[in-house]
Amino acid sequence: MIDCGESTQTQMRKSRISFSGLKHIFISHLHGDHCFGLPGLISTLGMLGRSGDLYIHAPSGIEEFLRPILTLFNKELPYKIQFNTIDPYSHSLILDDRSLEIYTIPLKHRVPCCGYLFVEKQSEPHLIKETLDFYQIPLRMRPGIKQGADFITEDGTVVPNKYLVRPANPPRRYAYCSDTAYSESIIPLIEGADLLYHEATFAETEAKRAKETFHSTARQAAEIARRAQVKKLVIGHYSARYENITPLLQEAREIFPETVSANEGMKLSI
Numbered sequence: 001m002i003d004c005g006e007s008t009q010t011q012m013r014k015s016r017i018s019f020s021g022l023k024h025i026f027i028s029h030l031h032g033d034h035c036f037g038l039p040g041l042i043s044t045l046g047m048l049g050r051s052g053d054l055y056i057h058a059p060s061g062i063e064e065f066l067r068p069i070l071t072l073f074n075k076e077l078p079y080k081i082q083f084n085t086i087d088p089y090s091h092s093l094i095l096d097d098r099s100l101e102i103y104t105i106p107l108k109h110r111v112p113c114c115g116y117l118f119v120e121k122q123s124e125p126h127l128i129k130e131t132l133d134f135y136q137i138p139l140r141m142r143p144g145i146k147q148g149a150d151f152i153t154e155d156g157t158v159v160p161n162k163y164l165v166r167p168a169n170p171p172r173r174y175a176y177c178s179d180t181a182y183s184e185s186i187i188p189l190i191e192g193a194d195l196l197y198h199e200a201t202f203a204e205t206e207a208k209r210a211k212e213t214f215h216s217t218a219r220q221a222a223e224i225a226r227r228a229q230v231k232k233l234v235i236g237h238y239s240a241r242y243e244n245i246t247p248l249l250q251e252a253r254e255i256f257p258e259t260v261s262a263n264e265g266m267k268l269s270i
Helices: 008-014 038-047 062-073 129-134 139-146 184-190 204-212 218-228 246-255
Strands: 024-026 054-059 081-086 093-096 100-106 114-120 173-177 195-199 233-236 259-261
Touching: 008 038, 038 054, 038 062, 054 062, 062 081, 081 093, 100 173, 100 184, 114 184, 173 184, 184 218, 195 218, 204 218, 218 233, 218 246, 233 246, 246 259
Parallel strands: 024 054, 054 081, 173 195, 195 233, 233 259
Antiparallel strands: 093 100, 100 114, 114 173
């Protein structure tokens, strides 16, 4: 989960997202619309009988914010909360597991703030079941074939590996950048991402206001996407002044056509 606003639990239930599957929460910065949902979510996870550790990755101050609430309302949680304090000013690897590497992206906001880059690791190639069955290749040999080994039949015939596997899908990269003023420094960090979420709080007519509040316009978000050569851009974090966000979307698409506007409950396939 990235950021946790006040309506997070409601949206999870509407979207039928499993509470039990949640293991890591990444907080971009300590503004209420990005972290005020944490106390309630933590409490709910306890009432649901969670037992595994919950990891919260956030800039300094997150533990200071949560500890008094946990002490007062959640004295006997059935699970542990592990805090990982991150440096929002550094582009650093903060999590590395068997399938993902996760990096911080320093952003430009009124308070210490960072985005996150999720980099999928290259998976193993897919075995071609029909070929394996045809040559009656034993199960014990299949891990080696995934690693590139050929297969030799009993009569000495070599079956090249390329006939036994299909290439794995290329690893995907997702960049999340909210909240931030226009910052060219993030371009090399997110270059070529399959999907970029970038805030677009204002229209270009409010560029002065965007600069004053350390936010971006839709046009600026699109410019970042264009220069970083990402494959798709999702804009969001709109100012409440916009009842209709179509002008923001049109503004972004003038610069970067592969732009979509985020809305509640949206699901995107990468």
